[in-house]
Amino acid sequence: MKKIVFLVAALVLSVTAMAQVQEAYPSYVQVEGYAEMEVDPDEFYLSIVINERDSKGKITVETQQRQMIEAFSQLGIDVEKQLKMSDMNSVFFKKNNTLTTASYELKLNTSKEVAAVYAALDGLGISDISIARVDNTEIERYKDQVRAEAMANAKKTAESLAGAVGQKIGKCFYIYDISGYRGVARYADSAMYMSANSEMKVAEPTLEFKKIRVEHTVQTKFVLE
Template identity: 30%
Template structure:
Protein backbone atom coordinates (compact mmCIF):
# COMPACT_ATOMS: atom_id res chain seq x y z
CA UNK A 1 0.00 0.00 0.00
CA UNK A 2 2.85 2.38 0.85
CA UNK A 3 4.48 1.60 -2.50
CA UNK A 4 1.30 2.53 -4.37
CA UNK A 5 0.96 5.87 -2.53
CA UNK A 6 4.63 6.67 -3.08
CA UNK A 7 4.33 5.93 -6.81
CA UNK A 8 1.30 8.21 -7.10
CA UNK A 9 3.11 11.10 -5.41
CA UNK A 10 6.12 10.65 -7.68
CA UNK A 11 3.88 10.52 -10.78
CA UNK A 12 2.02 13.74 -9.86
CA UNK A 13 5.29 15.51 -9.03
CA UNK A 14 6.74 14.47 -12.40
CA UNK A 15 3.68 15.77 -14.29
CA UNK A 16 3.82 19.07 -12.41
CA UNK A 17 7.51 19.51 -13.22
CA UNK A 18 6.87 18.65 -16.88
CA UNK A 19 4.04 21.20 -17.15
CA UNK A 20 6.19 23.92 -15.64
CA UNK A 21 9.01 23.31 -18.08
CA UNK A 22 6.76 23.28 -21.21
CA UNK A 23 4.82 26.53 -20.57
CA UNK A 24 6.57 29.34 -22.48
CA UNK A 25 5.27 32.85 -22.20
CA UNK A 26 4.86 34.49 -25.61
CA UNK A 27 6.21 38.03 -25.95
CA UNK A 28 3.56 40.74 -26.35
CA UNK A 29 3.11 41.62 -30.02
CA UNK A 30 3.51 45.30 -30.69
CA UNK A 31 1.02 46.63 -33.23
CA UNK A 32 -0.71 49.78 -34.45
CA UNK A 33 -4.31 50.06 -35.68
CA UNK A 34 -5.33 52.89 -38.01
CA UNK A 35 -8.04 53.80 -40.52
CA UNK A 36 -7.72 55.30 -43.99
CA UNK A 37 -10.31 57.22 -46.00
CA UNK A 38 -10.61 57.93 -49.72
CA UNK A 39 -13.21 59.66 -51.86
CA UNK A 40 -13.77 60.09 -55.60
CA UNK A 41 -16.27 62.06 -57.66
CA UNK A 42 -17.17 60.87 -61.16
CA UNK A 43 -19.29 62.40 -63.91
CA UNK A 44 -22.16 60.03 -64.83
CA UNK A 45 -22.01 58.56 -68.33
CA UNK A 46 -25.35 56.72 -68.04
CA UNK A 47 -28.39 58.99 -67.74
CA UNK A 48 -31.82 57.36 -67.53
CA UNK A 49 -34.68 59.64 -68.57
CA UNK A 50 -38.34 58.93 -67.86
CA UNK A 51 -40.45 60.15 -70.80
CA UNK A 52 -44.25 60.19 -70.90
CA UNK A 53 -46.21 60.53 -74.16
CA UNK A 54 -49.96 61.09 -74.28
CA UNK A 55 -52.62 61.22 -76.95
CA UNK A 56 -54.28 64.55 -77.76
CA UNK A 57 -56.69 66.22 -80.18
CA UNK A 58 -55.52 68.76 -82.72
CA UNK A 59 -59.03 70.19 -82.48
CA UNK A 60 -59.38 70.07 -78.73
CA UNK A 61 -62.63 72.01 -78.59
CA UNK A 62 -64.52 69.65 -80.88
CA UNK A 63 -62.59 66.51 -79.88
CA UNK A 64 -61.50 65.84 -83.45
CA UNK A 65 -58.33 64.82 -85.29
CA UNK A 66 -56.82 62.72 -82.49
CA UNK A 67 -53.08 62.04 -82.53
CA UNK A 68 -52.83 58.46 -81.30
CA UNK A 69 -50.09 57.05 -79.08
CA UNK A 70 -48.65 54.80 -81.79
CA UNK A 71 -47.93 57.87 -83.95
CA UNK A 72 -46.06 59.55 -81.11
CA UNK A 73 -44.21 56.34 -80.29
CA UNK A 74 -43.02 55.97 -83.90
CA UNK A 75 -41.70 59.53 -83.80
CA UNK A 76 -39.80 58.80 -80.59
CA UNK A 77 -38.33 55.52 -81.88
CA UNK A 78 -37.21 57.19 -85.10
CA UNK A 79 -35.64 60.10 -83.20
CA UNK A 80 -33.72 57.70 -80.94
CA UNK A 81 -32.37 55.83 -83.98
CA UNK A 82 -31.36 59.07 -85.73
CA UNK A 83 -29.47 60.08 -82.58
CA UNK A 84 -27.28 57.00 -83.07
CA UNK A 85 -28.59 55.13 -80.04
CA UNK A 86 -29.27 51.37 -80.06
CA UNK A 87 -32.81 50.00 -79.88
CA UNK A 88 -32.10 48.77 -76.34
CA UNK A 89 -31.67 52.39 -75.17
CA UNK A 90 -35.46 52.87 -75.24
CA UNK A 91 -37.91 50.68 -73.34
CA UNK A 92 -41.55 50.90 -72.20
CA UNK A 93 -41.92 51.25 -68.42
CA UNK A 94 -45.72 51.53 -68.11
CA UNK A 95 -48.97 52.12 -70.03
CA UNK A 96 -52.01 54.05 -68.81
CA UNK A 97 -54.64 56.56 -69.76
CA UNK A 98 -56.79 59.44 -68.59
CA UNK A 99 -60.24 60.93 -69.15
CA UNK A 100 -60.28 64.03 -71.30
CA UNK A 101 -62.75 66.67 -70.08
CA UNK A 102 -64.05 69.34 -72.47
CA UNK A 103 -66.06 71.05 -69.74
CA UNK A 104 -65.76 70.43 -66.01
CA UNK A 105 -69.56 70.34 -65.69
CA UNK A 106 -69.91 67.66 -68.33
CA UNK A 107 -68.90 64.05 -68.44
CA UNK A 108 -65.57 63.13 -69.98
CA UNK A 109 -65.77 63.17 -73.77
CA UNK A 110 -63.08 60.57 -74.39
CA UNK A 111 -60.36 58.36 -72.95
CA UNK A 112 -56.81 59.18 -74.05
CA UNK A 113 -53.90 56.75 -73.71
CA UNK A 114 -50.43 57.55 -72.39
CA UNK A 115 -47.19 55.61 -72.25
CA UNK A 116 -44.07 55.96 -70.14
CA UNK A 117 -40.62 55.12 -71.49
CA UNK A 118 -37.10 54.90 -70.11
CA UNK A 119 -34.38 56.32 -72.34
CA UNK A 120 -30.69 55.72 -71.65
CA UNK A 121 -28.21 58.30 -72.99
CA UNK A 122 -24.63 59.18 -72.18
CA UNK A 123 -25.11 62.96 -72.30
CA UNK A 124 -28.01 65.16 -71.22
CA UNK A 125 -27.81 67.36 -74.32
CA UNK A 126 -28.98 64.45 -76.50
CA UNK A 127 -32.45 64.59 -74.99
CA UNK A 128 -33.48 67.91 -76.53
CA UNK A 129 -32.49 66.75 -79.99
CA UNK A 130 -34.58 63.59 -79.61
CA UNK A 131 -37.69 65.23 -78.15
CA UNK A 132 -37.60 68.03 -80.70
CA UNK A 133 -38.65 65.43 -83.29
CA UNK A 134 -41.73 64.39 -81.31
CA UNK A 135 -44.94 66.42 -81.37
CA UNK A 136 -44.52 68.72 -78.37
CA UNK A 137 -48.20 68.50 -77.37
CA UNK A 138 -47.77 64.76 -77.03
CA UNK A 139 -44.93 65.05 -74.50
CA UNK A 140 -46.37 64.96 -71.00
CA UNK A 141 -43.03 65.17 -69.19
CA UNK A 142 -39.35 64.20 -69.44
CA UNK A 143 -37.35 63.80 -66.22
CA UNK A 144 -34.11 62.17 -65.17
CA UNK A 145 -34.99 59.04 -63.21
CA UNK A 146 -31.47 58.01 -62.22
CA UNK A 147 -27.79 58.25 -63.15
CA UNK A 148 -24.92 55.76 -63.15
CA UNK A 149 -21.47 55.08 -64.59
CA UNK A 150 -20.43 52.20 -66.80
CA UNK A 151 -17.12 51.76 -64.93
CA UNK A 152 -18.45 52.26 -61.41
CA UNK A 153 -17.08 48.94 -60.09
CA UNK A 154 -13.57 49.80 -61.30
CA UNK A 155 -13.75 53.17 -59.55
CA UNK A 156 -14.99 51.53 -56.33
CA UNK A 157 -12.00 49.17 -56.41
CA UNK A 158 -9.57 52.06 -56.85
CA UNK A 159 -11.12 54.04 -53.99
CA UNK A 160 -10.73 51.04 -51.66
CA UNK A 161 -7.07 50.69 -52.65
CA UNK A 162 -6.49 54.40 -52.05
CA UNK A 163 -8.15 54.17 -48.62
CA UNK A 164 -5.90 51.26 -47.64
CA UNK A 165 -2.82 53.11 -48.85
CA UNK A 166 -3.92 56.11 -46.77
CA UNK A 167 -4.11 53.85 -43.70
CA UNK A 168 -0.59 52.53 -44.34
CA UNK A 169 0.80 56.05 -44.80
CA UNK A 170 -0.85 57.17 -41.57
CA UNK A 171 0.62 54.25 -39.62
CA UNK A 172 4.08 54.92 -41.07
CA UNK A 173 4.25 58.61 -40.14
CA UNK A 174 2.79 58.02 -36.68
CA UNK A 175 5.44 55.42 -35.92
CA UNK A 176 8.16 57.60 -37.39
CA UNK A 177 7.18 60.30 -34.88
CA UNK A 178 8.15 57.93 -32.05
CA UNK A 179 11.24 56.48 -33.78
CA UNK A 180 9.58 53.19 -34.69
CA UNK A 181 9.30 51.32 -37.97
CA UNK A 182 6.27 49.86 -39.70
CA UNK A 183 6.06 46.08 -39.99
CA UNK A 184 3.85 43.79 -42.13
CA UNK A 185 0.07 44.09 -42.14
CA UNK A 186 -1.76 41.81 -39.70
CA UNK A 187 -5.41 42.55 -40.45
CA UNK A 188 -7.51 44.54 -42.96
CA UNK A 189 -11.19 45.43 -42.54
CA UNK A 190 -13.62 47.44 -44.64
CA UNK A 191 -15.56 49.51 -42.11
CA UNK A 192 -17.53 52.01 -44.18
CA UNK A 193 -18.65 52.45 -47.76
CA UNK A 194 -20.85 55.00 -49.44
CA UNK A 195 -21.94 55.57 -53.03
CA UNK A 196 -24.03 58.72 -53.38
CA UNK A 197 -26.29 59.13 -56.41
CA UNK A 198 -27.41 62.76 -56.27
CA UNK A 199 -30.74 64.01 -57.53
CA UNK A 200 -30.33 66.14 -60.67
CA UNK A 201 -31.08 69.84 -60.52
CA UNK A 202 -33.52 70.99 -63.17
CA UNK A 203 -33.46 74.37 -64.84
CA UNK A 204 -35.93 75.26 -67.60
CA UNK A 205 -35.19 72.34 -69.92
CA UNK A 206 -38.44 70.44 -69.33
CA UNK A 207 -40.70 73.43 -69.76
CA UNK A 208 -38.94 74.36 -72.98
CA UNK A 209 -39.23 70.87 -74.39
CA UNK A 210 -42.92 70.61 -73.61
CA UNK A 211 -43.89 74.06 -74.83
CA UNK A 212 -46.32 73.66 -77.71
CA UNK A 213 -45.41 77.02 -79.16
CA UNK A 214 -41.82 75.99 -79.88
CA UNK A 215 -40.80 74.44 -83.15
CA UNK A 216 -38.13 71.76 -83.56
CA UNK A 217 -35.71 74.31 -85.03
CA UNK A 218 -35.99 76.59 -82.00
CA UNK A 219 -34.97 73.96 -79.45
CA UNK A 220 -31.57 74.80 -77.95
CA UNK A 221 -29.09 72.68 -76.07
CA UNK A 222 -30.37 71.46 -72.73
CA UNK A 223 -29.38 73.51 -69.68
CA UNK A 224 -30.03 70.55 -67.39
CA UNK A 225 -27.48 70.41 -64.59
CA UNK A 226 -26.55 67.37 -62.51
CA UNK A 227 -24.02 66.62 -59.81
CA UNK A 228 -21.31 64.00 -59.80
CA UNK A 229 -21.56 60.53 -58.30
CA UNK A 230 -19.56 60.42 -55.06
CA UNK A 231 -17.82 57.18 -54.01
CA UNK A 232 -16.11 56.91 -50.60
CA UNK A 233 -14.59 54.11 -48.52
CA UNK A 234 -12.97 53.77 -45.10
CA UNK A 235 -10.55 50.89 -44.45
CA UNK A 236 -9.22 49.71 -41.09
CA UNK A 237 -5.78 48.09 -40.91
CA UNK A 238 -3.52 46.66 -38.19
CA UNK A 239 0.25 46.65 -38.71
CA UNK A 240 3.06 45.10 -36.72
CA UNK A 241 5.61 47.44 -35.13
CA UNK A 242 9.12 46.26 -35.83
Protein backbone atom coordinates in the same frame (compact mmCIF):
# COMPACT_ATOMS: atom_id res chain seq x y z
CA MET B 1 -33.53 28.43 -26.28
CA LYS B 2 -31.33 26.95 -29.01
CA LYS B 3 -31.01 30.37 -30.60
CA ILE B 4 -29.90 31.93 -27.32
CA VAL B 5 -27.32 29.18 -26.77
CA PHE B 6 -26.05 29.66 -30.31
CA LEU B 7 -25.71 33.43 -29.87
CA VAL B 8 -23.89 33.02 -26.57
CA ALA B 9 -21.53 30.49 -28.13
CA ALA B 10 -20.85 32.82 -31.06
CA LEU B 11 -20.15 35.69 -28.67
CA VAL B 12 -17.75 33.57 -26.64
CA LEU B 13 -15.91 32.51 -29.79
CA SER B 14 -15.70 36.12 -30.95
CA VAL B 15 -14.29 37.31 -27.61
CA THR B 16 -11.86 34.40 -27.59
CA ALA B 17 -10.68 35.21 -31.10
CA MET B 18 -10.17 38.86 -30.14
CA ALA B 19 -8.21 37.83 -27.07
CA GLN B 20 -5.99 35.59 -29.18
CA VAL B 21 -5.32 38.41 -31.62
CA GLN B 22 -4.54 40.76 -28.74
CA GLU B 23 -2.13 38.19 -27.32
CA ALA B 24 -0.43 37.64 -30.68
CA TYR B 25 -0.14 41.39 -31.39
CA PRO B 26 -0.01 43.18 -28.03
CA SER B 27 1.19 46.41 -29.62
CA TYR B 28 -0.60 47.77 -32.68
CA VAL B 29 -2.01 50.92 -34.24
CA GLN B 30 -5.60 51.11 -35.48
CA VAL B 31 -6.47 53.61 -38.21
CA GLU B 32 -9.11 54.32 -40.84
CA GLY B 33 -8.32 55.04 -44.46
CA TYR B 34 -10.56 57.07 -46.75
CA ALA B 35 -10.42 57.95 -50.44
CA GLU B 36 -12.79 59.52 -52.93
CA MET B 37 -12.96 60.36 -56.62
CA GLU B 38 -15.32 62.29 -58.86
CA VAL B 39 -15.95 61.08 -62.42
CA ASP B 40 -18.07 62.36 -65.25
CA PRO B 41 -21.16 60.32 -66.13
CA ASP B 42 -21.20 58.80 -69.60
CA GLU B 43 -24.51 56.93 -69.33
CA PHE B 44 -27.79 58.78 -68.87
CA TYR B 45 -31.09 56.99 -68.25
CA LEU B 46 -34.24 58.99 -68.96
CA SER B 47 -37.69 58.06 -67.70
CA ILE B 48 -40.39 59.03 -70.20
CA VAL B 49 -44.12 58.75 -69.56
CA ILE B 50 -46.81 59.20 -72.22
CA ASN B 51 -50.41 59.76 -71.13
CA GLU B 52 -53.65 59.47 -73.08
CA ARG B 53 -57.09 60.70 -71.99
CA ASP B 54 -60.46 60.15 -73.62
CA SER B 55 -61.44 63.61 -74.73
CA LYS B 56 -62.26 65.51 -77.86
CA GLY B 57 -59.34 65.39 -80.25
CA LYS B 58 -57.33 62.98 -78.13
CA ILE B 59 -53.92 61.72 -79.23
CA THR B 60 -53.43 58.04 -78.51
CA VAL B 61 -50.38 56.59 -76.83
CA GLU B 62 -49.60 54.67 -80.02
CA THR B 63 -49.58 57.90 -82.06
CA GLN B 64 -47.37 59.68 -79.56
CA GLN B 65 -45.06 56.67 -79.40
CA ARG B 66 -44.72 56.63 -83.17
CA GLN B 67 -43.93 60.34 -83.21
CA MET B 68 -41.40 59.89 -80.40
CA ILE B 69 -39.60 57.03 -82.14
CA GLU B 70 -39.45 59.01 -85.37
CA ALA B 71 -37.94 61.97 -83.53
CA PHE B 72 -35.37 59.73 -81.85
CA SER B 73 -34.39 58.19 -85.18
CA GLN B 74 -33.82 61.67 -86.60
CA LEU B 75 -31.46 62.34 -83.70
CA GLY B 76 -29.45 59.24 -84.58
CA ILE B 77 -30.65 57.20 -81.60
CA ASP B 78 -30.75 53.42 -82.03
CA VAL B 79 -34.27 52.89 -80.73
CA GLU B 80 -34.07 49.09 -80.70
CA LYS B 81 -31.04 49.13 -78.40
CA GLN B 82 -31.56 52.29 -76.37
CA LEU B 83 -35.33 52.51 -75.79
CA LYS B 84 -37.24 50.06 -73.57
CA MET B 85 -40.88 50.09 -72.54
CA SER B 86 -41.20 49.89 -68.76
CA ASP B 87 -44.97 49.65 -68.39
CA MET B 88 -48.36 50.20 -70.05
CA ASN B 89 -51.70 50.20 -68.28
CA SER B 90 -55.32 51.33 -68.56
CA VAL B 91 -57.65 52.43 -65.80
CA PHE B 92 -61.41 52.61 -66.42
CA PHE B 93 -63.41 55.44 -64.94
CA LYS B 94 -67.07 56.36 -64.96
CA LYS B 95 -68.72 57.22 -68.26
CA ASN B 96 -66.33 54.83 -70.03
CA ASN B 97 -63.47 57.30 -69.89
CA THR B 98 -60.08 55.62 -70.17
CA LEU B 99 -56.64 56.76 -69.07
CA THR B 100 -53.79 54.90 -70.75
CA THR B 101 -50.20 55.38 -69.68
CA ALA B 102 -47.01 54.07 -71.21
CA SER B 103 -43.61 54.34 -69.53
CA TYR B 104 -40.23 54.08 -71.22
CA GLU B 105 -36.56 54.13 -70.32
CA LEU B 106 -34.11 55.69 -72.75
CA LYS B 107 -30.36 55.24 -72.46
CA LEU B 108 -28.12 58.00 -73.82
CA ASN B 109 -24.37 58.49 -73.87
CA THR B 110 -23.82 62.25 -73.79
CA SER B 111 -25.38 65.27 -72.12
CA LYS B 112 -25.76 66.77 -75.60
CA GLU B 113 -28.04 63.86 -76.57
CA VAL B 114 -30.05 64.36 -73.37
CA ALA B 115 -30.59 68.03 -74.21
CA ALA B 116 -31.62 67.17 -77.78
CA VAL B 117 -34.13 64.57 -76.55
CA TYR B 118 -35.67 67.01 -74.06
CA ALA B 119 -36.09 69.57 -76.85
CA ALA B 120 -37.58 67.02 -79.27
CA LEU B 121 -40.08 65.66 -76.77
CA ASP B 122 -41.07 69.15 -75.70
CA GLY B 123 -41.88 69.86 -79.33
CA LEU B 124 -44.19 66.82 -79.37
CA GLY B 125 -45.98 67.92 -76.22
CA ILE B 126 -44.44 65.15 -74.10
CA SER B 127 -43.34 66.77 -70.87
CA ASP B 128 -43.26 63.93 -68.33
CA ILE B 129 -39.51 63.34 -68.58
CA SER B 130 -36.98 62.90 -65.81
CA ILE B 131 -33.44 61.70 -65.26
CA ALA B 132 -33.83 58.26 -63.67
CA ARG B 133 -30.12 57.84 -63.01
CA VAL B 134 -26.65 58.45 -64.39
CA ASP B 135 -23.70 56.10 -64.45
CA ASN B 136 -20.20 55.58 -65.80
CA THR B 137 -19.17 52.59 -67.89
CA GLU B 138 -15.92 52.25 -65.92
CA ILE B 139 -17.48 52.67 -62.46
CA GLU B 140 -16.32 49.27 -61.17
CA ARG B 141 -12.72 50.05 -62.11
CA TYR B 142 -12.98 53.38 -60.30
CA LYS B 143 -14.40 51.65 -57.22
CA ASP B 144 -11.43 49.28 -57.13
CA GLN B 145 -9.04 52.19 -57.54
CA VAL B 146 -10.63 54.20 -54.74
CA ARG B 147 -10.67 51.17 -52.43
CA ALA B 148 -6.93 50.63 -53.02
CA GLU B 149 -6.27 54.31 -52.36
CA ALA B 150 -8.22 54.11 -49.09
CA MET B 151 -6.01 51.22 -47.98
CA ALA B 152 -2.84 53.07 -49.00
CA ASN B 153 -3.99 56.13 -47.05
CA ALA B 154 -4.59 53.97 -43.98
CA LYS B 155 -1.06 52.63 -44.19
CA LYS B 156 0.36 56.14 -44.62
CA THR B 157 -1.51 57.36 -41.54
CA ALA B 158 -0.33 54.36 -39.51
CA GLU B 159 3.29 55.04 -40.53
CA SER B 160 2.94 58.68 -39.51
CA LEU B 161 1.49 57.84 -36.10
CA ALA B 162 4.10 55.17 -35.42
CA GLY B 163 6.90 57.50 -36.46
CA ALA B 164 5.69 60.14 -34.02
CA VAL B 165 6.55 57.78 -31.14
CA GLY B 166 9.76 56.48 -32.66
CA GLN B 167 8.34 53.21 -33.94
CA LYS B 168 7.59 51.54 -37.24
CA ILE B 169 4.63 49.53 -38.44
CA GLY B 170 4.80 45.88 -39.36
CA LYS B 171 2.27 43.77 -41.20
CA CYS B 172 -1.41 44.63 -41.36
CA PHE B 173 -3.29 41.90 -39.51
CA TYR B 174 -6.80 43.36 -39.62
CA ILE B 175 -8.84 44.97 -42.45
CA TYR B 176 -12.50 45.83 -42.10
CA ASP B 177 -14.52 47.24 -44.99
CA ILE B 178 -16.68 49.83 -43.25
CA SER B 179 -18.66 50.51 -46.41
CA GLY B 180 -19.71 46.88 -46.50
CA TYR B 181 -19.12 46.54 -50.22
CA ARG B 182 -16.61 47.41 -52.90
CA GLY B 183 -17.36 51.09 -52.92
CA VAL B 184 -20.23 53.50 -53.06
CA ALA B 185 -21.08 55.68 -56.01
CA ARG B 186 -23.19 58.66 -55.11
CA TYR B 187 -25.20 59.70 -58.11
CA ALA B 188 -25.85 63.36 -57.52
CA ASP B 189 -29.05 64.98 -58.74
CA SER B 190 -28.71 66.36 -62.22
CA ALA B 191 -28.22 70.08 -62.52
CA MET B 192 -30.03 71.03 -65.72
CA TYR B 193 -29.92 74.37 -67.48
CA MET B 194 -32.51 74.72 -70.22
CA SER B 195 -34.90 77.62 -70.60
CA ALA B 196 -37.05 78.68 -73.52
CA ASN B 197 -37.48 82.10 -71.92
CA SER B 198 -33.77 82.74 -71.46
CA GLU B 199 -32.57 86.08 -72.77
CA MET B 200 -29.39 84.41 -73.99
CA LYS B 201 -29.89 82.65 -77.31
CA VAL B 202 -27.72 79.61 -77.92
CA ALA B 203 -27.40 77.43 -81.01
CA GLU B 204 -28.22 74.24 -79.14
CA PRO B 205 -29.81 73.47 -75.77
CA THR B 206 -27.33 72.26 -73.16
CA LEU B 207 -27.50 70.30 -69.95
CA GLU B 208 -24.95 70.22 -67.16
CA PHE B 209 -24.60 67.22 -64.85
CA LYS B 210 -22.84 66.94 -61.53
CA LYS B 211 -20.03 64.44 -61.29
CA ILE B 212 -20.44 61.00 -59.73
CA ARG B 213 -18.71 60.72 -56.35
CA VAL B 214 -17.07 57.37 -55.62
CA GLU B 215 -15.81 56.92 -52.05
CA HIS B 216 -14.52 54.17 -49.78
CA THR B 217 -13.53 53.72 -46.14
CA VAL B 218 -11.55 50.90 -44.51
CA GLN B 219 -10.50 50.23 -40.93
CA THR B 220 -7.11 48.64 -40.37
CA LYS B 221 -4.73 47.47 -37.66
CA PHE B 222 -0.96 47.37 -38.10
CA VAL B 223 1.59 45.78 -35.82
CA LEU B 224 3.88 48.26 -34.02
CA GLU B 225 7.55 47.36 -34.07
